[in-house]
């Protein structure tokens with residue numbers, strides 16, 4: 351395994367891979383790796399000649415400074431975890447924020463459209479501008495053939511699709527299924543921030559998505575929302591931030607005049623103040 355910490359070394363390493371026409375796969379992460387990340391890496395290993403995992407906690411995608419401060423960091427463990435699955439994986443861990451943001455820590459402007467107006471975008475203003483900024487930088491640095499992202503952050507994958515369609519037509523996007531624990535909780539680095547007791551109760555989040563899948567066509571939308579809210583909020587320290595059903599491509603809301611696409615349930619629950627998101631294809 352090689353670990354590269356700055357752009358100059360990275361460019362030198364990538365130059366020879368490009369010369370040899372290797373198929374490069376990139377898995378961008380913010381570290382604190384779990385089985386969800388590992389499934390992306392394992393999928394990349396199967397189809398690419400060279401796999402790069404980037405670990406960078408991107409400051410511009412945090413609209414809440416406290417969230418940025420508390421975001422779990424475990425670089426040593428991440429390196430050991432990666433090494434344990436294959437010695438062929440390459441890691442890019444920028445040694446400072448300066449490597450990525452040499453001038454100012456600011457976002458670049460992208461026209462992300464409606465995807466950047468609803469759900470996460472509404473509750474985390476600027477979040478996807480930060481995501482687009484870092485992803486655009488990473489794609490320009492690596493110029494990978496294939497990139498791997500998780501379905502858990504489904505709205506994020508729409509933002510990435512938008513970037514690829516606009517600027518990187520030669521990159522293939524692979525979206526890997528959400529990995530869940532035995533209770534159905536989607537794996538996330540933020541799960542580490544939960545108390546043992548709340549963690550045990552988090553299966554209710556996926557439970558509500560399954561409930562919505564079963565009932566959304568036969569239940570009034572407002573009633574469905576109320577039932578989900580009460581299921582969540584009867585648990586101490588659990589608050590529903592949103593539950594919405596939207597078209598999985600346009601993110602237009604499900605409704606009487608709009609019921610012909612493929613619809614997904616999107617949920618965000620604040621557990622002890624930690625935002626946990628999940629989603630499920632309903633039809």
Ligand code: PAF
Pocket residue numbers: 378379380406408411481484485503506
């Ligand atoms: O999903 C994440 O971990 C981050 O949003 C990403 C895609 C690595 C960008 O910083």
